[in-house]
Amino acid sequence: MKKKWLIISSIIIVIVIGIVAMSAIFIKNFNADREKTLKIMDEIKEKYKEFSPLVEAFSEERTKLYNAKEELFFLETVEENKDAIVNLMIGYNDLVMSVYNSSEFLQKNCMRKYSNASTNNTCTLFKQGYEAVMNYYMTDVAMYNEFVSEYNMWLTENGVELEPLSEQQFSLYDSYIDYDQDGSYLGGK
Numbered sequence: 001m002k003k004k005w006l007i008i009s010s011i012i013i014v015i016v017i018g019i020v021a022m023s024a025i026f027i028k029n030f031n032a033d034r035e036k037t038l039k040i041m042d043e044i045k046e047k048y049k050e051f052s053p054l055v056e057a058f059s060e061e062r063t064k065l066y067n068a069k070e071e072l073f074f075l076e077t078v079e080e081n082k083d084a085i086v087n088l089m090i091g092y093n094d095l096v097m098s099v100y101n102s103s104e105f106l107q108k109n110c111m112r113k114y115s116n117a118s119t120n121n122t123c124t125l126f127k128q129g130y131e132a133v134m135n136y137y138m139t140d141v142a143m144y145n146e147f148v149s150e151y152n153m154w155l156t157e158n159g160v161e162l163e164p165l166s167e168q169q170f171s172l173y174d175s176y177i178d179y180d181q182d183g184s185y186l187g188g189k
Contacts, residue, residue: 037114037115041114041116041119043109044110044119044122044123044126045118045122047102047105047106048106048122048125050102051102051106051126051129051130052125052129054095054099054102055099055129055130055132055133058095058096058133061091062136062140065088065092065140068084068088069143069147072085073085073147075150075151075154078165079162085165086165089144089168092137092140093168093170096133096134096172099133099134100134100172103130106126106130107130109123110122110126110127127179127180128180128186130179131180131185131187132186132187134172134173134177134179135176135187136187137170138170138175138176141169141170144167144168145168148164148165148166148167151165152165
């Protein structure tokens with residue numbers, strides 16, 4: 001009988017130790033995951049502080065592009081303004097690439113919901129800003145390429161022997177994006 005109680009006691013002790021060990025591992029992993037999530041949430045806010053001014057700069061650059069379109073985008077005067085037009089588009093493209101590059105961390109980490117409303121709001125603002133920049137840029141590249149086609153056709157039709165303009169390429173996306181998955185294409189058609 002003593003032997004039976006000894007075996008049962010040993011089994012109970014092993015089970016209790018197992019439960020305690022599993023609980024300790026669970027709590028340790030839970031705390032590590034919580035710390036990692038808190039660190040990510042703080043980093044989301046920091047990365048958004050870097051991202052947000054680029055979106056504002058994009059908006060200003062887009063305004064410059066449309067002002068330049070009104071002033072420089074005339075078929076007859078392109079040759080005089082070619083450097084300004086090309087440099088404007090290069091700068092515009094570089095700014096969009098800066099937006100894209102600065103968004104890498106946010107793209108990876110804003111695809112889930114967090115327990116913190118402020119972090120979720122930051123992610124929502126990021127998604128809307130990112131979607132708008134990429135879609136507006138696609139629209140603007142299409143507008144520019146249409147102008148380039150008209151200009152190059154004008155050169156051919158009028159027998160003008162000037163170097164044609166090159167179209168702008170956008171390699172990040174093939175079509176408008178719905179990055180925030182709200183059913184609309186902010187900045188797109």
